[in-house]
Amino acid sequence: MKAGFVRGRQRFFCKACEYHFTVDKPAGTPSRKRHQATIADVARQVGVAPSTVSRALNGHSDISPLTRQAILEAAQQLDYQPNLLAQSLKSQATNTIGVLIPDLERPFFATAVSGIQQVATKAGYRVMICQSKESYEAEVSNVQALIASRVDGLLICHSRETENFDHVKDPARRGIPVIHFDRVCNEVNSAKVILDDRLGAYTITEHLIEQGCRRIAILAGPASLLISRQRQAGYLSALRKHGLPIIEELCAHIDFRPASAVAALDAWLALPEPPDAIFAINYTNAFDLILALRERHVRVPEDMAIVGFGDEFLASLIEPGLTTVDLHPFRIGQQAASLFLEQMAQKEDFQPRTCVVTSELVVRQSSLKGRSVAAKAIL
Known part of the structure; x- marks a missing residue:
């Protein structure tokens, strides 16, 4: 019967002879514990010093071709992998x-x-x-x-x-x-890579104004998020330049979840005078809006234009195609x-510096209200 452990090995007790004992594993029995091969294991198999293995694996010329070949074959058989942590501590x-x-x-x-x-x-x-x-x-x-x-x-x-x-x-x-x-x-x-969020938002808002939109809502992100503030600033700048009023109820700060986007949309649709365009600073929310408007039988772009910030392949596949700002990730x-x-x-x-990547306006059907515009306008 089993009777505990001695130095990590299973101890047994024989009732017939009242004798405690342990059993050695037969030679060649594989260990259940996974063992990562080391340089010492390779050296032991080839019969050379670990330093010789290290020099052979690192391509030193003082190792004979025959010895190097034997070491490489042993390393392959043992599935030896270099210890990256040990190398990093050294270098x-x-x-x-x-x-x-x-x-x-x-x-x-x-x-x-x-x-x-x-x-x-x-x-x-x-x-x-x-x-x-x-x-x-x-x-x-x-x-x-x-x-x-x-x-x-x-x-x-x-x-x-x-x-x-x-x-x-x-x-x-x-x-x-x-x-x-x-x-x-x-x-x-630190060094930084940023987008010209303000200019991109300004350009896409101005595009909506050029399409005849006058009540443009913005689906912004959390006010604490820098990109949200920058994109909202670009939106406001475009409104001011074109003499359009800034209407507080047409600005919604959400957490980017689809449910939050749809809730903001429903609040706007319930207004006595709903917006005629929505600028979603996150392109995934623009998809949410288009699908929700379809369910509510609101036509895009005839009744309401939709634009997003950020471009990916779904923007061209959705119906109608989504006008976006390509961020060039x-x-x-x-x-x-x-x-x-x-x-x-x-x-x-x-010397840390900030690099600015310029974006690109990509015009598709979701914002076109019958006026002729270029398919692409580089900012």
């Missing part, structure tokens, strides 16, 4: 960039990551991606995990909830390159990665 670099975005499922952020990866891979860096899912707590946890993994730099787009930035201030103070993109933090002296990702490489090359001499 003080991991050749890894940490990227933190709000939501990988959103095409904007997925495309930005593609731009980052293209530049990083070409320069010999790996990319480690985390997402906050728009949660401040998840963002803090992910930043801590990336720093603990000894990434060489951090490229970050903050969540909608983030108002405290201590979790990025500390790595920046320690000399870890921090690059902000899209949703940035002005409390950290791939360029944003490329620029963010390039700023990181520049900071790594210049070290202490690097």
Whole structure:
């Protein structure tokens, strides 16, 4: 019968002879615990010193071709993988960039990551991606995990909830390159890649005015969000330039959820004089509006024009096609990665700066009220 453990091994008791004992494993019995092969394991199999294995794997010329071949074959048989953490402790670099975005499922952020990866891979860096899912707590946890993994730099787009930035201030103070993109933090002296949100919003609002719209509502985001404030400022600037009144009830701040967008729409439709156009600063909410208007038998664009901010393939597939501002997320990702490489090359001499990526107005049927306009107008 089983009778506990001795030094980690199962102890047995025989009732017939009243004797306690343990049983050795037969030679060659595989361990249940997964073992990651090490340089020592490779050295033991080949019959050489671990230092010889290390030099052979690193391509040193003082190892004979025969020995190197034997070591490479043994490493392959044992599925040996280099210990990246050990290498980083020795070289003080991991050749890894940490990227933190709000939501990988959103095409904007997925495309930005593609731009980052293209530049990083070409320069010999790996990319480690985390997402906050728009949660401040998840963002803090992910930043801590990336720093603990000894990434060489951090490229970050903050969540909608983030108002405290201590979790990025500390790595920046320690000399870890921090690059902000899209949703940035002005409390950290870091390189930044931003959009000209104000100009983009101004241009798309002016486009609606040129179509004859006079009561233009704006579906803005949380007032605490910088991009929401910038896009609202561009909208207001266009109204002022064209002498249109600023009507408080036509401005709604929402959390970007579909239900919030539809609730704002219903409130506007209940007004004695509903808006004749809606500018959604988030393109996904523009989709929500078009679908909701269809259910309410309101024609787009004849009864109400709809425009969004941010362009992706669904904008051209929905009926009617959605007029948007193309943010060029791939360029944003490329620029963010390039700023990181520049900071790594210049070290202490690097001077953080802000790069602005210009957007592009893409006109489709959702905003056209019978007037002739160009299909695209570069800002």
